[in-house]
């Protein structure tokens with residue numbers, strides 16, 4: 104009899120614990136690694152891995168911002184995000200100087216972290232008329248983070264015809280085993296935006312907006328983000344994939 108009662112209590116405890124980490128979307132959360140990210144978004148994470156795009160031999164976008172290549176502007180914004188977050192997170196950079204790291208190397212760095220998220224910082228390039236921020240995500244567990252960062256970025260980066268939130272299977276959105284997003288902070292090819300991005304105070308505002316989205320994700324998880332998109336069980340992105 105006692106045995107049965109204990110069993111029942113034990114079962115109730117397990118069910119209770121499962122219920123507590125299940126998000127309103129029905130996905131179970133978790134701060135560990137996940138291959139497909141088919142779970143609720145992270146909450147209460149400690150480590151933020153900030154990835155300044157390109158570097159070294161890879162300058163990034165063709166356009167220049169007052170002579171500054173994308174790799175330099177991305178590093179500047181990334182360092183600002185790091186200093187915005189370092190009082191409340193273990194905020195790390197994949198590179199802190201002008202050197203090249205292959206995309207798969209960045210994925211490997213991300214996969215060595217625990218209780219963490221990845222935020223890759225880039226600048227976009229395209230027809231002169233395009234302006235504004237775009238936030239790329241792929242995994243279900245990265246959707247809310249992408250949405251929160253995109254929302255706060257739009258308050259700063261005012262572009263009328265940008266693509267906003269984009270679900271795309273990129274090396275840095277699909278391959279890491281932690282939640283990750285790639286943020287295009289504006290178009291170097293757009294004269295008005297390139298002019299804005301050349302000012303340190305504007306880049307500081309962009310970094311503050313990205314940090315604000317990250318803090319909100321850590322504080323609230325998926326709460327208020329609506330129904331999470333369904334996971335897509337696609338293979339990792341490869342260099343040969345279009346726009347890898």
Ligand SMILES: [Zn+2]
Pocket residue numbers: 156157163164173225226
């Ligand atoms: Zn880039």
